[in-house]
Amino acid sequence: MFKKVLIANRGEIAVRIIKACQEMGIRTVAVYSEVDKNAPHVQIADESVNLGDPTPSESYLNIAKIIDNASKIHAEAIHPGYGFLAENPDFAKACNDTSITFIGPTPEVIRLMGDKIEAKKTIAKADVPIIPGYHGVKQDLSTLLAEGKKIGFPLLVKATAGGGGKGMRIVHTESELEQSIESAKREAKSAFGNDSVLLEQYIDKPRHIEFQILADQQGHVIHLFERECSIQRRHQKIIEETPSPAMTPALRETMGAAAVAAAKTVGYTNAGTIEFMVDGHQNFYFMEMNTRLQVEHPITEATTGIDLVKWQLRIASGMELSLKQKDVIQRGHALECRIYAEDPSNGFLPSIGTLEKVDLPNGPNIRNDTGVETNFHVTPYYDPMLAKLTVNTENREESINKMIWALSHYVVLGVTTNISFLKKVLDHPEFRNGNVTTHFIDDYFHDWLVTKEGLPLDALIALAVYDSLHTQRQEVVRYKEADPHSPWQHVGRWRMGV
Amino acid sequence: MSMFINYEHNNHVYNITVERRDNQFYITYNNNEYTVIATELKPGQLSIQLGDRVIKSIISQGEESKFVFIDGNIFKVKRIELTGRKKTEKREGDLHSPISGTVVSCKVKEGSPVKKDDVLLIIEAMKMEYLIRAPYNGVVKKTYFKEKDQIEIGQLTAEIQKKEEVNGSH
Numbered sequence: 001m002f003k004k005v006l007i008a009n010r011g012e013i014a015v016r017i018i019k020a021c022q023e024m025g026i027r028t029v030a031v032y033s034e035v036d037k038n039a040p041h042v043q044i045a046d047e048s049v050n051l052g053d054p055t056p057s058e059s060y061l062n063i064a065k066i067i068d069n070a071s072k073i074h075a076e077a078i079h080p081g082y083g084f085l086a087e088n089p090d091f092a093k094a095c096n097d098t099s100i101t102f103i104g105p106t107p108e109v110i111r112l113m114g115d116k117i118e119a120k121k122t123i124a125k126a127d128v129p130i131i132p133g134y135h136g137v138k139q140d141l142s143t144l145l146a147e148g149k150k151i152g153f154p155l156l157v158k159a160t161a162g163g164g165g166k167g168m169r170i171v172h173t174e175s176e177l178e179q180s181i182e183s184a185k186r187e188a189k190s191a192f193g194n195d196s197v198l199l200e201q202y203i204d205k206p207r208h209i210e211f212q213i214l215a216d217q218q219g220h221v222i223h224l225f226e227r228e229c230s231i232q233r234r235h236q237k238i239i240e241e242t243p244s245p246a247m248t249p250a251l252r253e254t255m256g257a258a259a260v261a262a263a264k265t266v267g268y269t270n271a272g273t274i275e276f277m278v279d280g281h282q283n284f285y286f287m288e289m290n291t292r293l294q295v296e297h298p299i300t301e302a303t304t305g306i307d308l309v310k311w312q313l314r315i316a317s318g319m320e321l322s323l324k325q326k327d328v329i330q331r332g333h334a335l336e337c338r339i340y341a342e343d344p345s346n347g348f349l350p351s352i353g354t355l356e357k358v359d360l361p362n363g364p365n366i367r368n369d370t371g372v373e374t375n376f377h378v379t380p381y382y383d384p385m386l387a388k389l390t391v392n393t394e395n396r397e398e399s400i401n402k403m404i405w406a407l408s409h410y411v412v413l414g415v416t417t418n419i420s421f422l423k424k425v426l427d428h429p430e431f432r433n434g435n436v437t438t439h440f441i442d443d444y445f446h447d448w449l450v451t452k453e454g455l456p457l458d459a460l461i462a463l464a465v466y467d468s469l470h471t472q473r474q475e476v477v478r479y480k481e482a483d484p485h486s487p488w489q490h491v492g493r494w495r496m497g498v
Numbered sequence: 499m500s501m502f503i504n505y506e507h508n509n510h511v512y513n514i515t516v517e518r519r520d521n522q523f524y525i526t527y528n529n530n531e532y533t534v535i536a537t538e539l540k541p542g543q544l545s546i547q548l549g550d551r552v553i554k555s556i557i558s559q560g561e562e563s564k565f566v567f568i569d570g571n572i573f574k575v576k577r578i579e580l581t582g583r584k585k586t587e588k589r590e591g592d593l594h595s596p597i598s599g600t601v602v603s604c605k606v607k608e609g610s611p612v613k614k615d616d617v618l619l620i621i622e623a624m625k626m627e628y629l630i631r632a633p634y635n636g637v638v639k640k641t642y643f644k645e646k647d648q649i650e651i652g653q654l655t656a657e658i659q660k661k662e663e664v665n666g667s668h
Contacts, residue, residue: 345508349623380598410570413558414560456568459555459573462555463503464503468518470559
């Protein structure tokens with residue numbers, strides 16, 4: 001096992017990895033940028049290295065700086081966490097070239113899975129279903145029409161350079177196809193300067209369901225069941241759960257086997273996730289593979305009892321996977337919410353400021369993964385996710401209720417968070433029924449506002465008490481004198497008046 | 499001694515009066531009077547008895563706003579001084595930063611003339627850019643930020659002297 005590991009990340013994931021290392025007797029090295037010098041991940045690490053300028057490209061994304069520092073302090077391995085350099089093949093290669101173990105798969109696998117079209121082609125060879133479609137370079141109308149008819153209807157015309165729904169058309173019948181291709185092309189041309197489109201079978205009621213896998217260097221691959229991640233806002237997951245309410249034992253077995261086959265085909269090593277899209281008729285399709293630890297890994301840990309980060313470290317150090325597929329058992333239900341510093345009533349814009357108070361809920365089967373604390377300053381430099389809250393219970397309904405309780409006792413003051421939004425989503429009847437798709441937020445929370453009702457009376461009373469307790473006597477006088485023409489001159493009505 | 503306080507939340511203003519005698523507070527809001535007994539258990543953590551129920555709340559005081567945690571909900575509230583003078587001034591175009599971030603560029607110099615809607619300052623926060631524009635024609639009287647400066651939400655970015663004021667009217 002390694003003696004010293006550098007964690008090339010920040011926030012909650014750096015904290016989580018450092019703790020796992022320390023439990024295993026591994027010395028840890030945190031890296032930080034100027035604005036993070038007092039951050040929790042730096043405080044708990046055994047050593048730390050200053051990367052300087054907070055701009056990500058100068059700090060957490062600076063391969064040369066990180067590798068150089070890792071060599072200097074004799075770290076044997078680097079854990080990249082998620083985000084930043086976690087799926088950067090050049091970083092993994094730079095580690096290997098410096099004889100530092102990269103805790104993750106090989107640079108070749110990262111590069112292959114990073115190319116979304118090549119990844120699909122490769123995985124399809126392992127008989128894992130991919131969404132039927134046409135991704136070809138021939139873009140003349142007759143080719144597209146012929147390919148469209150082959151795929152069948154409904155189908156999706158999408159701009160190759162696309163994003164944000166621009167240059168996208170759902171085509172329900174053959175008669176609409178020609179006109180839809182032409183208008184999608186026009187829109188794509190003006191939005192992206194490139195009118196090339198792809199055709200794909202349209203998936204009705206799509207769910208995002210992914211499978212966690214672990215693969216050792218000896219060729220053993222197991223899966224650790226699914227995670228349902230359909231609740232997304234602008235392609236960003238916000239609530240994840242396992243098991244998926246859509247899953248049946250038969251589908252789980254088929255999809256688990258497909259995930260293992262996909263990993264084996266590419267010679268995958270370490271922890272990884274295979275993302276599938278599942279339609280309303282239990283058809284599933286490979287979407288992509290995430291070659292790293294996922295944000296939502298705690299729900300898998302909560303239901304299997306397996307520590308994924310510890311296994312990442314063991315596998316990277318060359319140990320064989322002693323867990324067999326039959327040893328991995330899914331028990332109960334787990335739910336995770338991502339706590340973001342963003343303002344739901346202001347278009348979910350990031351909210352920046354000092355956390356005046358952080359007081360997190362705790363109790364049986366409540367897990368807090370957090371990289372912030374009271375007096376932490378949320379800066380504009382990095383992702384606004386502050387923390388993750390995970391609960392696990394016997395079943396889905398209990399988990400939802402426990403999560404709502406925990407969110408109701410989640411005190412983060414100083415920035416605006418998405419907590420009230422999360423509670424509303426969890427309490428939505430369709431969520432409670434398990435009827436979730438990737439369109440859920442758009443379908444039910446499209447024009448949601450936090451507080452239509454305004455400030456409750458109790459809040460006003462609390463504020464008045466607070467300000468009364470915290471205002472100096474002179475200041476009170478000043479307030480009275482400040483505005484002789486205020487509507488408050490009828491002060492005589494005030495029976496307790498002094 | 500009574501205090502008159504105005505709280506602003508989501509563009510609504512709430513007028514309150516409060517008077518304290520030891521741990522008893524007499525509060526009026528919307529022509530109703532409430533008598534409560536309150537204790538600050540820890541800094542910012544209040545236990546308030548109103549009739550037969552207890553309001554539990556945690557309040558934090560930031561630079562600009564207060565955050566009130568109550569019943570599992572959090573409200574961002576600003577204490578404001580409402581005077582006739584201030585109310586009219588506020589509408590005249592806001593030169594305060596809408597967000598905390600980094601100043602990418604300051605487009606104007608002190609003394610330079612600006613037209614309405616000219617960009618004065620570009621602020622970047624989390625990969626998004628926000629523009630501060632001139633609310634009216636005039637002359638830049640003062641700029642408070644330069645490139646790469648950190649700016650906090652609510653801070654005044656610049657002052658513009660209105661065109662008619664330049665000629666000595668007002």
